[in-house]
Amino acid sequence: MTSATPAPRVAVVGAVGWAGSRHARAFAAAGAHVTALVEKGDRAYPLAQELGAVLVPSTEALRPEHADLVVVALPTTIQPAICADLLNRGFHVLTEKPVAADAEGASVLAAASGVNERLMVGYTLHQHPAAALLSQWVRNNDVIAVSVRSVAHKQNVDSWRADPKEGGVAVVNGIHAIELVSSWFDGDPKVLATSSSSSLYGSPVPEHVVTTLEFPAGAVFQLQTSWSPWQEPQGLNQGDWSLTIDVLARNGRMLWSNDTVDVWNRDGSHDTTSFAPTDLFLRQAEAALKFRNGEGPAVTFSQALRATAIADAVLAADASDAEDVVAR
Template identity: 85%
Template structure:
């Protein structure tokens, strides 16, 4: 009789934050043993009690016997150095998107040991069951334009989100769409025009950004991304995030709106596929546990870095009113 295989051990860095706590609970629900919560103060104590985890004040406390995977859920300006340290010590790491607040910040990760093998970037959009369907459809069609509306519900824009070094809504929310759409096309896109506003919350960062890019094949990519104090009736992550991706091609159109995908053919045919709402953090945790056993991540460091470089160009265009910026 063979003994049961022990559950994978997971440590979460930044466990008291919104994303960190969701990661911790998601991994527990996926069957992992959440062994350590890393937080500089006692804010994560109730969560540690709930999950039966040990609290640690810093990553220096982590040892290989503590975790098969370390999840890092911190502001993007802080994550790269911490992830690099963990990688250099031999850990397998899942880091919250983006890979860094900007390409310059990601440079410290580029030189880390195992960055292309032991680092998974947490772009949860890839875990949605519609993502593979959309990517396959795009690959089979001659795309003309991709239009995205991405709205994240936030009652306030404060704390680290209000830090200009974090890049504003483009880097915090719009980067999801930038990463996915850029994975569909080759080459470096050109930023044609960008406008931004900080009027809704009055924070020191761009809260609403509209940008137009063009990929070398001539594909136009229009993105509207903003934070909203109003929660929409439907959305991903329990209604926190409303996403619409509208792809116009020569022979058809695909509209992905939250949990529903519509496809129209040139001959007038129309198909609809709807998916039950799912917890993208849970689906990502399940994928990350497979990553622990050697499976490749949905988003590699190289692809995440490309998305960050594109976001850099959009942020620069928004700040300076520059047009025709090639990214990266």
């Protein structure tokens, strides 16, 4: 009789946060052994008891022989240096999106050992079955325009989200759409217009952003991203995130709205595909375990960095009220 393959061992950094706790439970549900939660103090003690993990005060105490994968779910400005240190010490790392608050902040990570082989950037949108369907449709069609509405439910905008260094809603939420849409097109998009508001919560960061970009081949991308105190009737991540991506092409139109995809063809025919609600954190945990075993990540460091550079250009255009800002 052969012995069973041991469960992969996972450590989670920032486990008491909104994303960190979901990561920890998702990896446990995916069959991993969550061995360590990295948190100062005892805030993560109940979760550690639930998962059978030990509490560790800092990432310095982690050793590659004790964890097959480390998940980092911290404020965006803090993540790059911690991820770089983990990579330099030989770990495989799953980091929360975006890869940094801005391209400059990603420089320490760019210089890390194994950044292109042992780093997976956690853009959960790729884990939804509709993402592959839409991406293939875009590749098969001559796209004219993409319109995205991305609304994340937040009762308050406080803590690290209210830190101007974190970039506001375009970096924290809108970056999901920026990354996915930019993966469809080549070249640096031009920012045609951007406007923002922080009047809904009164925080010191942009809470509602509308921007229009144009890719070199001519496709126009309009993004509306915001936080909202009102939970919408339907949404991803257990209703916390309402997403609509509307793609117009010469031969048809595809509309992805949460768990439904509609396709209209030029001949007038119409098809609808509905998906069961998807736990994106669970699907990402499953993908991350495959990544640890040698599969490529859905989003590489270079693609994540490109999305961050585009977000930089959007914020620069809003700050300067300038036109023709190019994301490079």
